Amino acid sequence: MGEGNAIVGQSGGPTSVINASLAGVVETSVKSKKIGRVFGMRFGIEGVLNNYLLDLGAEEKDTLRGLRTTPSSALGSSRLKLQEEHLGTILKRLKAYNVRHLFMIGGNDTMDTIHRIVEYAGQHGYELNGIGISKTVDNDLFGVDHTPGYPSAARYVALSILQGGLLARDMQKVDQFTIFQTVGRSAGWLPAAAACAKRSPADAPHIILFPERPFDREAFFDAVAKAHKRYGFVSIIRQCRIRRDGDDRTSLEARRAVSVSEHVRHDPAEKTGRVELGAWQDRGNSLCSASTFSVVG
Numbered sequence: 001m002g003e004g005n006a007i008v009g010q011s012g013g014p015t016s017v018i019n020a021s022l023a024g025v026v027e028t029s030v031k032s033k034k035i036g037r038v039f040g041m042r043f044g045i046e047g048v049l050n051n052y053l054l055d056l057g058a059e060e061k062d063t064l065r066g067l068r069t070t071p072s073s074a075l076g077s078s079r080l081k082l083q084e085e086h087l088g089t090i091l092k093r094l095k096a097y098n099v100r101h102l103f104m105i106g107g108n109d110t111m112d113t114i115h116r117i118v119e120y121a122g123q124h125g126y127e128l129n130g131i132g133i134s135k136t137v138d139n140d141l142f143g144v145d146h147t148p149g150y151p152s153a154a155r156y157v158a159l160s161i162l163q164g165g166l167l168a169r170d171m172q173k174v175d176q177f178t179i180f181q182t183v184g185r186s187a188g189w190l191p192a193a194a195a196c197a198k199r200s201p202a203d204a205p206h207i208i209l210f211p212e213r214p215f216d217r218e219a220f221f222d223a224v225a226k227a228h229k230r231y232g233f234v235s236i237i238r239q240c241r242i243r244r245d246g247d248d249r250t251s252l253e254a255r256r257a258v259s260v261s262e263h264v265r266h267d268p269a270e271k272t273g274r275v276e277l278g279a280w281q282d283r284g285n286s287l288c289s290a291s292t293f294s295v296v297g
Contacts, residue, residue, distance in 0.1 A: 004100025165204025
């Protein structure tokens with residue numbers, strides 16, 4: 001492939017380290033003899049569609065270095081689902097800027113976007129190099145051991161559950177149960193990470209609900225009752241989606257998040273409790289940035 005320009009974009013939910021990946025792309029591209037200018041998409045692929053691009057190669061070195069420890073998405077993100085009618089406009093823009101290297105930082109949907117754009121360009125005689133850079137706190141990207149962004153989110157969840165468990169233990173006369181909800185689509189990696197800071201059976205969490213397993217109401221309440229009797233309080237962690245028996249994962253009901261708090265509040269014992277949502281905090285908490293996952297020690 002001959003010389004040309006590069007373009008990079010960020011897509012999907014942000015993480016604590018997604019900007020470090022962006023800095024790496026820009027710094028390396030600027031040094032490359034095969035790449036001329038380096039453009040940034042403002043708000044993901046929408047930046048290409050709307051011709052809203054930034055000249056990242058002109059940024060100061062200190063600015064790029066600062067990105068390494070800056071959380072969230074510096075370029076702005078997008079969850080636009082690529083449609084067939086978008087492809088022609090995208091190829092037209094890439095040709096106009098002589099872009100031959102397409103970098104996108106994201107998860108499964110982002111990788112699909114890259115594949116479709118490169119495939120479309122090839123069908124129309126335009127040589128384009130597509131590079132996907134893994135990013136997702138869900139840790140469900142095919143073909144990788146773990147994705148940048150997951151260790152940071154996992155560390156945040158583990159520390160939050162550990163610290164919240166101490167508070168729940170000492171406030172058990174006020175609230176008998178606590179539920180911490182993580183993000184993560186249909187993957188249970190983040191709920192599982194909560195156990196990494198656990199040092200004894202009494203430590204939180206006592207119950208972990210995985211989206212990969214159907215939700216059994218009776219078994220759940222039985223586990224809640226046993227934990228409450230043993231410890232005086234119950235710490236539960238769940239991902240934003242759980243499965244009910246019989247869900248085929250394609251129906252509208254299966255796609256909705258089934259609230260565990262709803263089940264607990266209908267417990268005949270009518271115990272009081274609280275629900276904590278870790279939606280954006282576990283995605284982009286700069287205090288828990290981690291390139292490797294190490295909670296204890």
